[in-house]
Amino acid sequence: MSVRKQLSRLGVALVRIKSGLTEGAAMECTHLDHIHKVKPSANGCEDCLKIGSTWVHLRMCMECGHVGCCDSSPNKHATKHFHKVKHPIMRSIEPGESWGWCYIDEVELDFS
Numbered sequence: 001m002s003v004r005k006q007l008s009r010l011g012v013a014l015v016r017i018k019s020g021l022t023e024g025a026a027m028e029c030t031h032l033d034h035i036h037k038v039k040p041s042a043n044g045c046e047d048c049l050k051i052g053s054t055w056v057h058l059r060m061c062m063e064c065g066h067v068g069c070c071d072s073s074p075n076k077h078a079t080k081h082f083h084k085v086k087h088p089i090m091r092s093i094e095p096g097e098s099w100g101w102c103y104i105d106e107v108e109l110d111f112s
């Protein structure tokens, strides 16, 4: 069975390298075992709700379900969560969006 098929069996297919990196280089995320069946921890950015702040887009940690806000938000809680607890993979939980991101490998993942 091809690697690609095995990955899609895990519910993850490697899609493409984020533009700006070397084209054609087969970069892979080696942290797929950090992906668990998680549920969003809150209905909005957990940390923004605590401090009464607002966010732009929501991202969910695939390791623990922590919901944080994107880098366009003033507090960037999703990225802060990675730096704090080293959970490498998050996905967008915006309606209709199924992409994810590994902070360590800097590759985009497809959770569709």
Ligand SMILES: [Zn+2]
Pocket: 028, 029, 030, 031, 032, 088, 102, 103, 104, 105, 106
């Ligand atoms: Zn990775």
Ligand SMILES: [Zn+2]
Pocket: 045, 046, 047, 048, 049, 054, 055, 068, 069, 073, 075, 076, 077, 078
């Ligand atoms: Zn936030």
Ligand SMILES: [Zn+2]
Pocket: 061, 062, 063, 064, 065, 066, 081, 085, 087
């Ligand atoms: Zn986490």
